[in-house]
Amino acid sequence: MRVPGSKTALIAGSTGLIGGHCLQLLLEHPAYAQVIALVRKPQPVKHPRYREIVTSFADLGSIPPVAADEAFCALGTTIKKAGSKEAFRHVDHDAVANFAYWARAGETSCFCVVSSVGADSNSGSFYLAVKGEMEEGIAEQRFPRSHIFRPSVLLGDRQESRPREILGAGLLRLTAPLLIGPLREYRAIEGAKVAQAMVAAAQQNQPGRFVHTYAEICQLAQR
Numbered sequence: 356m357r358v359p360g361s362k363t364a365l366i367a368g369s370t371g372l373i374g375g376h377c378l379q380l381l382l383e384h385p386a387y388a389q390v391i392a393l394v395r396k397p398q399p400v401k402h403p404r405y406r407e408i409v410t411s412f413a414d415l416g417s418i419p420p421v422a423a424d425e426a427f428c429a430l431g432t433t434i435k436k437a438g439s440k441e442a443f444r445h446v447d448h449d450a451v452a453n454f455a456y457w458a459r460a461g462e463t464s465c466f467c468v469v470s471s472v473g474a475d476s477n478s479g480s481f482y483l484a485v486k487g488e489m490e491e492g493i494a495e496q497r498f499p500r501s502h503i504f505r506p507s508v509l510l511g512d513r514q515e516s517r518p519r520e521i522l523g524a525g526l527l528r529l530t531a532p533l534l535i536g537p538l539r540e541y542r543a544i545e546g547a548k549v550a551q552a553m554v555a556a557a558q559q560n561q562p563g564r565f566v567h568t569y570a571e572i573c574q575l576a577q578r
Contacts, residue, residue, distance in 0.1 A: 363389045364557075365426040365463065367412070367454045370398065372511050373469055374429030376550035381427070384554060391421060393454065412450035420461030425557040428454055428468040429550075440481055448485050452492040465500040467553045468493060472505045472540050472568060494564060502556040503566045504549055511546035540568035551576035 364381050368374035369392045381390045382402050392398070392407045393415075400407070410418055412430075430450050437443040455466055468489075473480070476487035490503055552567065552575035567575065 362387050362424040365423045367393045368429030372546035373549050376547045380554045412453045415453045415457045423463045425465040426458040426463045448489045455496050459496040466498040467502040470505050472507045501564045505568045506544050507541045508543040509546045548576040
């Protein structure tokens with residue numbers, strides 16, 4: 356049995372809504388002795404267990420893998436912010452795939468990643484197709500344990516303004532009581548709750564590939 360406070364976690368996307376909460380939870384969690392964040396530029400984080408690697412995710416192949424127990428990926432953008440479909444794919448697919456490959460090379464045994472409700476490589480939606488392809492890429496790495504999180508619209512304060520998502524979140528809050536049965540997975544959810552679920556899932560030792568939507572995310576977040 357592993358001694359408390361001896362695990363190492365990797366995290367990508369720690370400056371975003373879910374990733375920011377996830378980073379804080381990992382630094383506060385007694386199981387981790389070290390939390391290594393991959394960032395594009397230095398961050399003002401001060402914590403004795405925090406370490407960062409400043410890199411472009413396209414250049415990860417030139418950086419020696421780091422031995423870690425679990426990896427958390429909350430990389431993501433929007434087509435509007437990225438500027439094009441190609442730039443969006445570069446972040447939501449390529450950067451995630453590079454991080455997963457790098458983590459697996461360091462013998463990371465558990466990979467937790469944020470995807471999207473409706474992710475499907477065969478979807479007619481470019482956004483959902485890219486998310487589905489990303490999930491397939493994670494599966495190819497054959498992590499002993501992988502957890503795919505598929506939230507709908509995310510609630511919480513972001514560094515950047517996303518008017519459409521704010522409007523969508525407001526509408527989903529009003530209509531939440533109507534989203535039951537198969538539609539429940541489309542309920543809006545707090546980014547902090549997704550982060551809580553990711554950290555909780557990583558503590559489970561059951562091998563396999565697990566996909567979590569609204570109900571499962573809420574359950575995990577309570578642990």
